[in-house]
Amino acid sequence: MILPIGPLVNGAAIVAGGLLGLALHGRFPDRVRATMFHALGLSILLIGLKMALTGNAPLLVVMSMLAGAVAGEILDIERLMARAGDAVKAHLHSDNALFTDGLVTASVIFCTGTMAILGSFDEALKNDHTLLFAKAALDGSVALILATTHGAGVLLSCLPVALYEAALVYLGATAQGYFTPDRLTQLTAVGGLLIVAIGLNMLGLLKIRVANLLPAMVVAVVLAPWFG
Numbered sequence: 099m100i101l102p103i104g105p106l107v108n109g110a111a112i113v114a115g116g117l118l119g120l121a122l123h124g125r126f127p128d129r130v131r132a133t134m135f136h137a138l139g140l141s142i143l144l145i146g147l148k149m150a151l152t153g154n155a156p157l158l159v160v161m162s163m164l165a166g167a168v169a170g171e172i173l174d175i176e177r178l179m180a181r182a183g184d185a186v187k188a189h190l191h192s193d194n195a196l197f198t199d200g201l202v203t204a205s206v207i208f209c210t211g212t213m214a215i216l217g218s219f220d221e222a223l224k225n226d227h228t229l230l231f232a233k234a235a236l237d238g239s240v241a242l243i244l245a246t247t248h249g250a251g252v253l254l255s256c257l258p259v260a261l262y263e264a265a266l267v268y269l270g271a272t273a274q275g276y277f278t279p280d281r282l283t284q285l286t287a288v289g290g291l292l293i294v295a296i297g298l299n300m301l302g303l304l305k306i307r308v309a310n311l312l313p314a315m316v317v318a319v320v321l322a323p324w325f326g
Contacts (some may be wrong), residue, residue, distance in 0.1 A: 099160050102264035104221045104230025108237060108261035115238030116253035119245025126246055139300030146293025153287025155325040162288050166314025176309040200248025204255035206308050208237050209262045210292045218263045222270030281322035288318040
């Protein structure tokens with residue numbers, strides 16, 4: 099049994115960054131926190147664009163996004179995540195209106211990046227934790243900023259992130275021949291578009307149900323062999 103060290107460290111970093119963000123919450127004027135949040139949104143938008151432009155099969159991206167959108171809306175993943183967040187919020191007796199949004203936004207940001215996938219596979223295939231440790235440092239910083247505006251919901255994103263990355267570690271160990279560099283490139287392009295959507299949401303330009311687009315990444319993995 100593989101011990102998913104990287105995912106555990108990543109989850110701990112999110113909690114640490116989130117706790118620091120909560121501690122600093124009252125020390126920043128609203129205008130400073132708002133500008134920091136917009137700066138983070140712009141940064142995430144840039145990262146997503148860079149990821150999306152690495153793809154070399156635009157038709158695969160289009161098909162994955164459309165099929166993923168249909169599947170995600172049928173499953174209504176966003177509503178399921180929101181209900182889970184609301185249940186936790188009620189259990190904790192939180193009065194923060196952004197609690198659930200913080201949980202969902204942080205979870206999607208931390209789960210859809212390339213480093214989560216490649217880092218988990220590196221840990222599974224090479225016993226190399228470098229990428230996930232680097233991601234932990236980045237996620238901790240993002241959690242700090244998000245927690246200053248969205249509160250404790252950001253901390254709880256450590257659970258889906260750690261579980262997701264641990265699942266990828268075990269998947270990588272059992273299906274190491276399937277995820278070729280070319281297929282990972284296509285997956286990165288689709289994931290990049292999801293990151294772009296998050297950035298647009300954070301900037302208040304649109305309100306995209308990003309969680310309902312998550313099945314697009316599964317579709318991309320399925321279609322990738324035909325677009326090698």
